[in-house]
Amino acid sequence: MQEPPDSIQQISLTAPPWTDDNESIATQETHPGYALQMHQAESFINELLARADARPASGSLLQYLCLIQRQYSCIPETTVHVLAERLSIPASQVFSVIDFYTFLHRTPRGDFDILFSNNITDRMLGSQALFGRLCQILHVEPGVPRADGRVTVDWTSCTGLCDQGPGMLVNGIAVSSLDEKRINEIAEQVENKTPLKQWPADWFEIKDNIQRRDILLSDQIVNGSAIEALINKGAENLLQAIEQSGLRGRGGAGFPTAKKWRFCRDTKADDYYVVCNADEGEPGTFKDRVLLNSYADNLFEGMTVCAGIIGAKKGYLYLRGEYLYLREALEETLQQRRQSGLLGNNILGQEGFDFDIDIHLGAGAYICGEESALLESLEGKRGIPRKRPPYPVNQGLFGKPTVINNVETFINAAKIAVFGADWLRAAGTEQSAGTKLLSISGDCERPGIYEYPFGTSVSQILADCGAADTQAVQVAGAAGTTLTADAFERSICFEDLATGGSFMVFNQQRELLAMVKNFSDFFRHESCGFCTPCRVGGALINDLVNKVMVGHATQLDLEEMKNIGSLMQQASHCGLGATAPNAVLQTLEKFPDIYTARLANRSFEPAFDIDAALAPSRKITRRDDPGAHIAYEPEQSSKP
């Protein structure tokens, strides 16, 4: 057995752990996370801090914690205290961050930490059976490290592999296209302690899967040409071009991009920031995965153009933790751009045009896709959405004016800089210029990335991706819109169906309630917990969905779901809580049968399973007489 790493030389700040030569394979007893000596923690953190001096993004608390987690498969308490002291922050703040992000743990995970993607599309591809099988052959309880510390098998929120699912993460690295054969082989690798880097390379291959290209994916620009356009035309002219193009944010909300940039530019400050939101967490969305893989230069070009316009010296790419495997290539692209004079000081020879980009990794929190929660996360805090005003364009990252845009938005901006406003205007509709990338998954023959001009109808899209006998389409993810067949003539655009790009197809054979339950579970798990309606309401509505699933709900419970959902929409602090009940409320309205078919034939049902609540007492007293049970009661009087 290999020795656990005791030297910081063995870890690399940018490279994923599976490229390390001395991969840690340790048992629970010898696990470095246990009984970590103070001096070890100190030297490890000293090294991290020394490296961070040169890399500001990695100076964020969250980045340190990600590295410690990867090194020790948990955040040993010793490291928390050392880190808190070095960063001059309370240890409780460090703990609060660990407890917030699902990829960070206080106690060790297995040496192989295997997380199955829990999106409904993964489930439709059979992930539950594969999960059960892997647990069975590895003899592990879900979520509990095996006694020898070798492996943990658990679920995680959508990993963005819906077009080639079921997907999983092994020590943070994505594995796609799971089937029984691959599960058996993975189990074998785990039992053999095969270091991850020696696993078959094709398991880690993630295909772009671009099925339809339009202007954004087809019209290529030369690296640096957008920055040159900025230098030649000047910031104001270029901003006007973006304004004229009608570009709107591609994250789903559709705020006019030029307006955002101008607000930021017009705010007086000594520092400005550009932030790219690549925390693509909306279930069923994976288009940023493809853009980051194949269009990273365009993205960085767009961010640099934005920096030139607003006067930012510093940019951040907030990369969702699930896309860790993309990081190395992204760092290389950044390095090449520095070498080509497209990043760094005096970009393209322009005196004083200084801008650089750092990559900041997320750690498993959907809420960090909300722009102000993302800023909090970048600042090393829990991802709690800020109150507005102030808006990020006025007081964003570290209190400075900040532009935050989606990956796709920046790429559009770069191309508008080169091709002009009309290039975008030529496609799309009056209020929605250009195209939209859709991430299509679920019941269709050709899942993948589809680029469409805004205004394309759902029925057209369904025909193109080979969807037949479609019962429902979920547009814009778990927080989005559930469409019935009579709404398939509606179109993708800000005037009608605004979306960040998630497009999940459900055929007539699907039990739609499974989708509702999956989304409701998701929101309960992902609520940041800040405000009452989302934190508690989300849990209450989730319990009621489960009550429906097991056939114990009544009409009263459906009314209750509507009331709670409506309160969540009206009273929540941010968009997560306000949209979390959407799937429940919309299916209650559009697909009432999926609920009524499962209702108990009674007017009232208890809130809990009474007979099951007697089980512990039965066990203790070893009673099983009729009096030790509560029968399911026949219909009570006419109440209510």
Next chain:
Amino acid sequence: MKPPVLTIESGKKPRLATAALCGCFGCHMSLLDIDERILKLVDMVEFDRTPLTDIKTVGECEIGLIEGGVANTENVEVLRDFRRHCKILVAVGACAVNGGVPAMRNQFDVQDCLEEVYLNGIGVVDPQIPDDPEIPLLLDKVHPIHEVVHIDYFLPGCPPSADTLWTFLNELIEGKEISFPYSLIHYD
């Protein structure tokens, strides 16, 4: 959903039943605290099953008052029996409303509770956990009664004051919408 209004055939007195589940009987004591008004109450209602009459089975009633939470099999059975027989069922007092003090045992496993009381407690003689089928079995948690049957009205308080109970019964029997002044709403 609006709570139901009591309708009574003219010339008939509404029948009233009461029961205590997992509680301390304090709510019943509070009912007795209406003092001389109890004579008026006797004029207003016909008592059915209640500890005050010692009638053991509940008949068809207009009003059922339940004190206490649901902690064991007997509580469930009595509560269901009341629900079947009472047109209007009322949760009376903190324990019925939210589990109250008995629900503080929900912080512990039922096994730990039983072991502490019957095996490891101070002064325990002949330690054994009772297992006689005559003894109602404990639920793993104490629940408020609205989690087990549908409840029409809630009277919070530990106990609800005599005035609260009196106001409620009067307004209910008069067919009014129940409304309490500030001073009659309290949770302790």
Next chain:
Amino acid sequence: MSATVTFLLDGKAIPFQDGDTVMDAALRAGEYIPHLCHNPEFTPHGSCRVCIVEVNGRHYSACTLPAAENMNVDNSSEAIMAKRRSLLQMLFVEGNHICPACEKSGACQLQAVAYYTRMLSPHFPHFFPRRSIDATHPDIIFYHNRCILCGLCERASRDVDGKNVFTISGRGMNSRVIFNSDSGKLGDSELSISDRAASICPVGAILPKSKGYQVPIGQRLYDTRPISLVGDSNIRRNDKT
């Protein structure tokens, strides 16, 4: 001097200054908007949502909503009160609020706001979470059962006491207050009984030791008069020593 600008709160004109929230202006004018996580001493939080109001068909938390001229704010319709009741009921079932056994009863803002909205039951099923008590501090006790995650202790300790004793940790329903000390115990923290954070809790989560049940029932803060007239239990009172 510019002319006084006002907005309407339940039809009544409320003057406000630049930078005021609806809550700021209303409180200054002596108008009550129910609230729990808000305290005028601290920057608004906007987490409990109990101060929900309706303006032009949209809902906001009054404590974070900037006042604007001619805004028409609904603060007391039955529809708004019903929403507040539901939010309070959510808080009641989320924790373990056994009022008869709580030293804060009678002077508790959660209770008082619930009385004000005429909440008669918690309505929802209870979660009955298992939460601990930290009694390690010589003068102060912390009941996690009663915490409503208002964040006031966090703000008070950080912004007034300069100590950062309290931090809200975790996520979703697993959110909880943790303490900044080597052991994680309150007793090992820098908290002192004279700290603002020690007296800021609107509920019975943070309490001084050896002082329970001192005020007889009937004479407690909210026994006879509603919070709308009495005011918050956690504001600084000059007559208090």
